[in-house]
Amino acid sequence: MNILLKSVKLIHGKSKEFHLKKRDILIKNGIIEKIGTDIDAPSKAKIIDHKNLHVSLGWIDTGASFGEPGYEERETITNGLDTAARSGFTDVILNPNSFPLPDSSSDIVFLKNAGKGHLTNIHPLGNLTVNGDGETLAELYDMKNAGAVGFYDFKHAVSNPNLLKIALQYAQNFNGMVLSFPMDTHIAGKGNVNEGTVSTKLGLKGIPAMAEELQVSRDLFILEYTGGKLHIPTISTADSVKLIAAAKKKGLQVTCSVAVHNLFQTDEVLEGFESNYKVLPPLRTSKDCKELIKAVKNGTIDFVTADHTPLNIELKKVEFENADYGTIGLESSFGALNQLFTLEETIDILTRGRELFGIEIPEFKEGAKATLTLFDPDPEYTFTEAHIASNSKNSLFLGHTLKGTVLGTIANDQIHINI
The missing domain is CATH 3.20.20.140 (Metal-dependent hydrolases)
Incomplete structure (x- = not known):
């Protein structure tokens, strides 16, 4: 699967090169192939271009x-x-x-x-x-x-x-x-x-x-x-x-x-x-x-x-x-x-947390496996049952104001998109 993320802002405090920078990210067969500006989309690539799109490690x-x-x-x-x-x-x-x-x-x-x-x-x-x-x-x-x-x-x-x-x-x-x-x-x-x-x-x-x-x-x-x-x-x-x-x-x-x-x-x-x-x-x-x-x-x-x-x-x-x-x-x-x-x-x-439990830590660099979360940090909304995907609906947060929405996830050469 080929995926091109357009003009995303990376939130990754451990990366001096990319933290808070806007970049295009090209993912091929689950691998980050290229990080740059204005990357051309390969044929049949899924292009994700969303206003205020942010990305972090998964x-x-x-x-x-x-x-x-x-x-x-x-x-x-x-x-x-x-x-x-x-x-x-x-x-x-x-x-x-x-x-x-x-x-x-x-x-x-x-x-x-x-x-x-x-x-x-x-x-x-x-x-x-x-x-x-x-x-x-x-x-x-x-x-x-x-x-x-x-x-x-x-x-x-x-x-x-x-x-x-x-x-x-x-x-x-x-x-x-x-x-x-x-x-x-x-x-x-x-x-x-x-x-x-x-x-x-x-x-x-x-x-x-x-x-x-x-x-x-x-x-x-x-x-x-x-x-x-x-x-x-x-x-x-x-x-x-x-x-x-x-x-x-x-x-x-x-x-x-x-x-x-x-x-x-x-x-x-x-x-x-x-x-x-x-x-x-x-x-x-x-x-x-x-x-x-x-x-x-x-x-x-x-x-x-x-x-x-x-x-x-x-x-x-x-x-x-x-x-x-x-x-x-x-x-x-x-x-x-x-x-x-x-x-x-x-x-x-x-x-946080992978190292304590011996879980592989993802990286953000060309050639690394793509393990990413996509989000927009700005929208405020009231949390309702419409936001619940679980079979059970017992949420303490129902009726409360939350900030920020998840737009998608990429891992294991798969993608889940909420937009």
């Missing part, structure tokens, strides 16, 4: 759920990857959130095979423990060899500290990444939302910030003892940021992420009891949001994830306390981040 999301196998009514792998491509993502790290859970090498092989042939690459996480029960380590080494990029009991804390210790020690033998969800379940109890003024006013059971911070503190203490690589997904409090910053100063191999909605919204939106705002970790306070945004900018928080969690309507259109946790987020990630950060910061956030 985006990656470090934590999305689909559903297949077992929960295909929520989302299939095919539609999930198509949604990711439409949303600008050329790589997605897949959370272990299916039935059965992926806790063996054969499960990882199934997921890798199901993702073949798509524009967006799938990189599965395997479960840390068998059946996600938190009791027995799963086949970590075999799953790593099958293509797992890390090990995580999705949204379940490793309550047994000795199990986390053993996992970190064992995974060092093959450079494995261990993920630990930051919540002490004994402190969290039956809480549904952030514990504070809003939860008291609404009569909802709260999850105190301490539930997260105790777990983070414990995990970092264990990491300091064992060594190894620990990733703490979706932190949500200001003091978690401080704990992780201090650990990094000590030289510990710890990274962390935050969900985009924990940057975008606070618990004040809960007053309408809208179940789409029920997420885990819960929406916190404006103080937490400010500190989390600051930590993304200074690099203490390594990644921002959509934390994309499709849920069918029966799990959301119920009383708030009975609703499941989760929101979809792939379709709204760019528009939300672009409201909170500068364009250059937004693109840096969306392209």
